[in-house]
């Protein structure tokens with residue numbers, strides 16, 4: 420038996436989640452965000468599975484776009500941070516990549532570029548996140564500059580929410596109003612919604628009638644990421660319910676023993692038995708991407724039953740409670756770390772992180788298996 424640390428990925432779930440996101444945002448089109456190797460799920464496999472439904476794909480850089488083009492993915496690909504150096508522009512124009520422009524230096528580089536085909540630009544506004552983009556009072560000038568460039572074809576207005584995952588925050592509405600007011604006299608499609616904004620229908624919820632009209636008179640692009648993979652970025656069962664977890668991350672029990680009352684387990688003896696306890700060792704650790712800071716009691720799912728992590732997670736192994744299997748030989752039992760029975764967002768909450776980091780943190784030692 421080879422060591423098993425496996426992420427089984429249901430591609431049909433990703434397709435269903437994409438279509439669900441689109442249905443929530445209808446009639447908007449949707450960028451399927453597949454940056455960071457599709458949040459650890461495998462960018463090529465995910466893009467292929469979405470090929471006949473996705474309007475476009477979103478990636479962080481040209482290397483990620485090239486990976487998709489080399490795998491014969493034909494749909495438009497949006498570079499979410501645009502180009503990092505001007506020499507990328509040739510490939511961008513020749514391969515139908517769409518390009519975010521967020522800074523003055525990019526505008527100038529674009530103006531100086533000699534391109535065979537004009538490119539589609541997504542002009543980014545900093546509506547309050549203060550990460551990327553032109554401030555509202557610089558925005559119209561940048562837009563006018565772009566409209567005059569022969570290197571530029573279509574221009575989409577774009578911004579990004581900082582707090583859409585916090586349903587009690589008024590900041591999302593504030594950003595939306597600023598965004599819509601700033602582009603008021605500038606024609607073009609718009610794009611601002613990420614996963615939490617799609618789930619909560621943040622754009623249509625809080626606007627005045629006039630701004631809603633302004634908004635709906637334009638074509639919209641939403642940019643779902645994490646929800647494609649079936650994880651909910653908001654701690655809310657109703658919002659999470661329609662999403663289908665795409666990844667099931669599993670390993671196996673490789674050793675079992677019974678320890679005495681007051682015996683402790685693992686590095687730094689972080690867990691101590693209060694009574695005689697059967698425990699098991701699982702072939703998974705932080706070098707696979709299971710979080711080292713998962714505390715005692717973090718849930719795992721073993722052979723159909725809820726169990727828990729005991730002691731410190733080590734590099735290649737961790738220990739779990741097997742007291743629900745006193746009679747059985749547990750060697751070879753499958754242990755679900757997250758998946759259908761234990762949501763990744765639940766593990767993330769236990770570990771004071773987000774499902775995004777769990778998915779992106781899976782290392783190459785984990786074998787990905789795909790189900791279509």
Ligand SMILES: *Cc1c(COP(=O)(O)O)cnc(C)c1O
Nearest residue numbers: 452499579613614642643644645
């Ligand atoms: C990653 C990213 C998204 C997707 O975010 P989710 O929260 O995963 O939906 C959308 N827009 C931009 C600009 C991003 O960088």
